[in-house]
Amino acid sequence: MAGDNKFVVxxxxxxxxxxxxxxxxxxxxxxxxxAPVLRAHSGCWVGWPGEPDARVEPFEFEGISLHPVSLSRxxxxxxxxxxxxxxxxxxxxxxxxxxxxxxxxWEAYLAVNETFAAAVASVAAKGATVWVQxxxxxxxxxxxxxxxxxxxxxxxxxxxxxxxxxxxxLPWREEITRGLEGxxxxxxxxxxxxxxxxxxxxxxxxxTGAFPISIDPTAIRxxxxxxxxxxxxxxxxxxxxxxxxxxxxxxxxxxxxLLAVEKLLEKGLLDDVAVVQLxxxxxxxxxxxxxTRREVEEAVGRVNGRFGQVGRPVVxxxxxxxxxxxxxxxxxxxxxxxxxxxxxxxxxxxKEYVSCHPHGDGALVLSEFAGAAVELHRAHLCNPxxxxxxxxxxxxxxxxxxxxxxxxxxxxTEHDVARWARNFLEEL
Numbered sequence: 001m002a003g004d005n006k007f008v009v010x011x012x013x014x015x016x017x018x019x020x021x022x023x024x025x026x027x028x029x030x031x032x033x034x035a036p037v038l039r040a041h042s043g044c045w046v047g048w049p050g051e052p053d054a055r056v057e058p059f060e061f062e063g064i065s066l067h068p069v070s071l072s073r074x075x076x077x078x079x080x081x082x083x084x085x086x087x088x089x090x091x092x093x094x095x096x097x098x099x100x101x102x103x104x105x106w107e108a109y110l111a112v113n114e115t116f117a118a119a120v121a122s123v124a125a126k127g128a129t130v131w132v133q134x135x136x137x138x139x140x141x142x143x144x145x146x147x148x149x150x151x152x153x154x155x156x157x158x159x160x161x162x163x164x165x166x167x168x169x170l171p172w173r174e175e176i177t178r179g180l181e182g183x184x185x186x187x188x189x190x191x192x193x194x195x196x197x198x199x200x201x202x203x204x205x206x207x208t209g210a211f212p213i214s215i216d217p218t219a220i221r222x223x224x225x226x227x228x229x230x231x232x233x234x235x236x237x238x239x240x241x242x243x244x245x246x247x248x249x250x251x252x253x254x255x256x257x258l259l260a261v262e263k264l265l266e267k268g269l270l271d272d273v274a275v276v277q278l279x280x281x282x283x284x285x286x287x288x289x290x291x292t293r294r295e296v297e298e299a300v301g302r303v304n305g306r307f308g309q310v311g312r313p314v315v316x317x318x319x320x321x322x323x324x325x326x327x328x329x330x331x332x333x334x335x336x337x338x339x340x341x342x343x344x345x346x347x348x349x350x351k352e353y354v355s356c357h358p359h360g361d362g363a364l365v366l367s368e369f370a371g372a373a374v375e376l377h378r379a380h381l382c383n384p385x386x387x388x389x390x391x392x393x394x395x396x397x398x399x400x401x402x403x404x405x406x407x408x409x410x411x412x413t414e415h416d417v418a419r420w421a422r423n424f425l426e427e428l
Contacts, residue, residue, distance in 0.1 A: 212420070358409050
């Protein structure tokens, strides 16, 4: 039986987190972009509430209808930690670590995608538009079209799509492509990702397009001048303040930027510098993530032991979430932003930093393998696999480039997350 929702968003997670005082909106541009569309089209968001074995009834939050999907602890370990993040994530990020191909994980992925498809089919009105989000739910479009051929189904992949030769490693490659072939439109971050998919499925595949995601510039404002002055004072008023803001993930190249800073200090090419590295805990039960954290923390200790002074470390490292309201202060205070992933679908941190520098101050060191490098090509681009390339980009960034920063700020302001959502939905 069809529901009454003319527009349905389906994602691995609901756009809310449960706190001691109740539900609160999750941070992230996706929620900000889609909330107005959901409200305008009597829409519904289908997703997991973030707690294994929790049964949560459908509820309203800030004018949006939320439809929770229950996942067991077994589902979480095998579908999410297993197939999604130990098989697909490394495969789609060019084998930075080796993917694991485990039949039990695949069975969980299949079962959970069926659960999501059934939930969407039950809430979607006849002829509704459904927008499926990201790599955890690639089977949902095909499953939905079988159950509800009346639905218009779009899918957006937030992470990179690998070259065909890499994708073909996947024992269940045909099932994944069949799932995506159930779409009326498949969206990718970059033209290169779209080209990889097209090379795989050929001319007979679904309609595709590149729709680079962006941020809501009003959601992250530069810190007030007095807050910036206070922060820099707390850091010892360095001549140069560098900043990294990342999930603690092996794709992000955090260790590489620390090694590049260490080399520059060794060579005497950096002086009176403070590096702030904010690293949000991520997937800490997975060994590759634990190894990344160990290596980063070892490097922080070594750099501070070699080049820091009592009360004046070089690297100020925080391994916990930082409130969105405080991020604007860090962004505004930083002379140089370090964004050095080995591979990234987009990297919204780069765009957030640029949006906090409207007057041309600041500088962005950006990996050429981040999706953001397509639009922010006037940043100081580097190859994160080449330490000398990162070093050179940092040295160039010390001189700044006001025209480049202003141009990138204009780009990010004009091409915001609302425009991204509108472009995709109009095309769908």
